[in-house]
Every structure is written in structure tokens, then in C-alpha cells.
Amino acid sequence: MSMNHEPVRNEYLDQVREQQQRLEVDLKARKAVMPMAQAAQMAPRAARALAAPPREIPGNAVDVRITGFWRWKTVVVPPNAYVVHTRRGHAQPLHIGLGVSFRFNPATDSFLVVPGAMQTILINAHSICRELQGLLVQGYVQWIIEDFATAYKKLDFTDAEDPMRVVNVQLREQAEAAIKDKVATMSIDAVLSDKQPIIEELTARLRHVAEGGGGGDKGLGLRIVTVQIKEAVVSSGRLWESLQKPFRAERERVARLATLETEDAITHRELEVEQQRERTRLETNSELAMLRGRKEAEAYDRDQAERLRRQQREEEDARKLAVDRQQSALQGAELEKARLAVEADVAKQKQEAEAAQRKREALAAIELQDLQRTAANRQKQVELEQLESRERILNGLSSANLQARMVELLPSIAEKMPQPQELRSVTIGGGAGAQEGQALTTLVAQMMALVGAMKPEGEPAAPDKAERREA
Numbered sequence: 001m002s003m004n005h006e007p008v009r010n011e012y013l014d015q016v017r018e019q020q021q022r023l024e025v026d027l028k029a030r031k032a033v034m035p036m037a038q039a040a041q042m043a044p045r046a047a048r049a050l051a052a053p054p055r056e057i058p059g060n061a062v063d064v065r066i067t068g069f070w071r072w073k074t075v076v077v078p079p080n081a082y083v084v085h086t087r088r089g090h091a092q093p094l095h096i097g098l099g100v101s102f103r104f105n106p107a108t109d110s111f112l113v114v115p116g117a118m119q120t121i122l123i124n125a126h127s128i129c130r131e132l133q134g135l136l137v138q139g140y141v142q143w144i145i146e147d148f149a150t151a152y153k154k155l156d157f158t159d160a161e162d163p164m165r166v167v168n169v170q171l172r173e174q175a176e177a178a179i180k181d182k183v184a185t186m187s188i189d190a191v192l193s194d195k196q197p198i199i200e201e202l203t204a205r206l207r208h209v210a211e212g213g214g215g216g217d218k219g220l221g222l223r224i225v226t227v228q229i230k231e232a233v234v235s236s237g238r239l240w241e242s243l244q245k246p247f248r249a250e251r252e253r254v255a256r257l258a259t260l261e262t263e264d265a266i267t268h269r270e271l272e273v274e275q276q277r278e279r280t281r282l283e284t285n286s287e288l289a290m291l292r293g294r295k296e297a298e299a300y301d302r303d304q305a306e307r308l309r310r311q312q313r314e315e316e317d318a319r320k321l322a323v324d325r326q327q328s329a330l331q332g333a334e335l336e337k338a339r340l341a342v343e344a345d346v347a348k349q350k351q352e353a354e355a356a357q358r359k360r361e362a363l364a365a366i367e368l369q370d371l372q373r374t375a376a377n378r379q380k381q382v383e384l385e386q387l388e389s390r391e392r393i394l395n396g397l398s399s400a401n402l403q404a405r406m407v408e409l410l411p412s413i414a415e416k417m418p419q420p421q422e423l424r425s426v427t428i429g430g431g432a433g434a435q436e437g438q439a440l441t442t443l444v445a446q447m448m449a450l451v452g453a454m455k456p457e458g459e460p461a462a463p464d465k466a467e468r469r470e471a
Contacts, residue, residue: 062113062163066104073104075111082148085111096149114157114164118144118225121168125176126235127183129191134235137179137191137198141171141206142225150221167222171206175227178205188234188243195229203227406447 065076077083079099086093088108095102098116125137145151155170157163182201183191191198203224212219234243 062115064113068104071105071107073106074101075104076101077113080116082114082116082145082152083111084148084152085109096152098148112152112157112163114145114148114152116145118142119164119168121172121175123172123175123179125179125183127180129183129186129188131188133188133239135183135188135191136231136233136235137183137229138231138233139175139179139199139202139227139229141175141202141227143171143206143210143222144225145221146211146223147218147221150218152221154220155222171210174209175202175206178202179229191232192234192243195232198229199227202229 062081063078064081067074067076075083075085077099082098083095083100083102084093085095085100085102085104086109087105094109095111102111104111119142121141121143123137123139123141125139127135127137129135151157156166159165179198179202182198186197206227207224208219210220210222210224
């Protein structure tokens with residue numbers, strides 16, 4: 001039985017062929033070709049270019065200005081560009097250097113302008129390591145022109161669009177070849193882990209080519225600034241996963257062990273924390289109980305001390321109150337005694353004042369009585385004097401006048417006399433003397449006796465009048 005096997009496609013070989021074709025295209029300089037018809041038409045236009053402004057060379061990567069007209073032109077080169085100026089009939093260049101401007105005759109002269117800035121070449125080297133596994137090594141190389149007099153003779157700067165393109169392609173191919181040679185002697189682990197051997201090998205080869213081997217050999221007139229390897233990638237995805245599996249498994253094992261250790265430590269720590277928490281809780285409860293008992297004892301002692309203090313304070317206050325009351329009583333007794341003494345003094349003074357007042361009143365009454373007596377005495381004296389005067393007058397009257405007056409007064413006397421309860425008889429005029437004066441006296445005495453007889457019983461007779469009657 002026959003088995004049909006489909007041919008296995010070699011992807012690496014296809015990549016190599018594709019890169020080879022692209023390299024052949026890149027190594028060909030793209031030069032600006034001027035058609036013959038266009039050259040024939042430029043002669044009549046030269047006359048019109050007399051007053052034309054400066055223009056730039058089309059297709060050149062350097063900003064070069066050409067001024068003037070026909071054979072009297074000037075090429076202005078920027079300061080960061082190298083230029084070489086040659087003329088027909090001269091073996092050596094007329095001008096060469098960095099940023100050199102010059103007179104230019106299109107009929108006999110030619111010039112080449114190259115950028116002087118640092119160039120960077122990106123490298124993608126598809127390599128095979130010692131284990132016959134495909135690797136993609138990515139890096140970059142930076143270089144500059146160090147000796148332009150040597151470089152323009154050995155390198156192709158004639159590309160119209162990018163004078164550095166062909167040189168960059170050549171250096172990139174040399175760099176990729178050096179990387180492939182070095183990677184072929186290294187294991188895949190060494191390539192992925194340590195890129196320094198590749199950098200050293202690549203730097204050494206490129207500097208040998210670009211800068212020369214020393215002595216009179218100046219190489220290409222270039223200088224390698226730096227060489228760096230950015231990345232190394234395994235071309236096969238399955239191989240990349242296989243390479244990662246041990247590390248991932250180891251990392252997973254370490255992570256799992258770390259997780260288990262962490263969980264164990266966490267569990268152990270949780271138990272310790274729980275025990276510590278329970279111990280702390282019990283100690284706290286015990287301390288709280290002790291503190292509570294101490295606080296209760298302190299509170300009880302404080303209450304008892306407060307109660308005793310209050311009792312002592314109350315007893316002291318009671319003693320002070322009793323002393324104050326006793327002192328108040330003593331003070332009250334003294335005040336009462338003083339008050340009684342004051343009242344006694346006041347009463348004494350009042351009595352003395354009353355006695356003095358009564359004395360004054362008595363003296364006033366006596367004085368008033370004396371005055372009244374004096375007034376009465378004066379009145380009586382006046383009356384007596386009047387009576388004496390009247391009696392003198394009466395004594396000086398005649399009996400006839402007296403009798404006539406008595407007769408006149410009898411009706412009024414009779415009206416005033418009370419109703420008689422008894423009858424008394426009085427004889428008037430029976431005992432008259434021979435003299436008229438005695439007769440008058442006798443008449444008056446008889447009249448007084450008559451008046452006394454008319455008075456009610458019990459009223460004493462006036463002594464003076466009685467004495468007078470007796471007289």
C-alpha cells in the first residue's frame with residue numbers, strides 16, 4: 001500500500017528568497033535620467049533663466065540651491081551636508097568638505113552632495129540557532145561619515161532620491177549576515193537571555209568593514225556610532241509556548257507553593273490571631289472585672305467616706321447651729337436684758353418725764369389756780385371794792401331812797417322767790433336806832449336775813465354776811 005505525502009512547505013526558504021529579490025532591487029541605485037529631447041529643449045531655455053530665481057535640484061535628498069544663469073552659477077550647500085566638486089581636466093576635486101559652496105559651470109563641472117547627519121539602519125535578521133530553530137533578531141545600527149574623501153570613492157551615493165539608501169542596504173546586509181553567523185553558534189536560551197555576544201560580534205565586524213583594520217587601511221571612511229539588539233523572537237509559536245511552559249510551570253509551582261504557604265501562614269496566623277484575640281478578650285474581661293470591682297470598691301469607699309463626711313458635716317453643722325443658737329440665745333438674752341434695761345430706762349425716763357410733766361402740769365395748775373385765785377382774789381377784791389363802794393354809796397343814800405329802791409326791787413324779788421312751803425315772818429325795822437345810819441344798817445341786815453330765809457334748807461349762809469349780820 002502506497003501513501004501519498006504532501007511536500008512540506010519551507011517557509012524559511014520562502015522568506016530568504018523574498019529577501020534576496022528585495023535586496024537585488026534595493027542595491028540598484030535609482031538615478032535620474034534626462035531624456036535627449038528634454039536636453040535639446042534646455043538650450044533655448046537658458047536665455048530665459050537669466051533673471052530666474054534660485055532653484056533646487058529635483059530628486060536630491062539634500063536641500064541644495066543653485067543660483068545664477070548658464071555658465072555663471074553658484075551652488076549653495078547647507079552646512080550639514082558633504083560635497084565634492086570636480087571639473088573636467090582636473091584629476092583632483094576642486095572642492096570637497098562639509099558645507100562648502102562653490103562656483104559651478106554646468107558644461108565642465110560636476111558635484112555630489114551627501115547628507116552629513118547620522119544614519120540609522122533597522123535590522124530584522126531571520127536566523128537559525130544551534131538547535132535549528134528559527135529566530136527573528138531585531139536591532140539597529142547608527143553610523144556617520146568620518147572621512148568623506150574616502151567614502152565618496154568607495155560607496156555609491158548616486159541615488160537621486162536617497163543618496164544613503166544603497167550604503168544603508170549594504171551595511172544592513174552585512175549586519176544581518178554577522179548576526180546570523182553569531183546566532184548559528186548560540187543556543188536558543190543564550191540568544192533569548194544574553195544579547196551581548198551578538199552585539200560585540202556585530203560591532204567588531206561592522207567596524208572592521210567601515211573603519212578599516214588599522215594602518216593605512218581606512219576602510220569605507222565611515223564610523224560606527226552604536227550597535228544595539230532590541231529583541232529576539234522565536235519564529236514558531238508552538239516552540240515559543242514550549243519554551244515558556246517550564247518557566248510558567250515552575251512559576252505556577254512556585255506560585256501555588258507560595259499560595260499554599262500563604263494560606264498555611266494565613267491559617268496559622270488567623271489561629272494565632274484568634275487565640276490572641278480570645279486571650280486578649282479574656283484578659284480584657286478579667287481586667288474589666290477587676291477594674292469594675294476596684295471601681296465599685298472605690299465607689300463604695302467613696303460613698304461611705306461621703307456619707308461619713310456628710311454625717312460629720314451634719315454633726316458639725318448641728319454643733320455649730322447649737323452653738324450659734326446658744327450664742328443667739330445669749331445674745332438674745334443680752335439683747336433682751338439690754339432691751340429691758342433700755343425699756344426700764346425709757347420707762348424711768350418716761351415716768352420722770354411724766355412726773356416732770358405732771359409736776360409741770362401741777363405747777364401749771366397751781367400757777368393757773370394761783371392765777372385764778374389771784375384773778376378771783378382780784379375779782380373779789382374788785383367786787384369787794386365795788387361792793388364797798390356801793391355800800392359806801394348805799395350808806396351814803398338816805399332811807400327814803402333805799403326804801404324806794406327796795407320797793408322797786410320787790411316785784412322782781414317776788415318773782416324769783418320759790419313757792420313757799422312754810423311761812424316765816426320777819427320783822428323789819430323794829431329795832432332801828434335813833435340814828436339814820438343804824439336804821440339803814442338794820443334794814444340791810446333784815447333784808448339779808450330775809451334772803452337767807454328764802455334760800456332752801458341746807459345751804460349755809462355766807463359767813464361774811466353772817467358776820468356782818470352779827471356785827
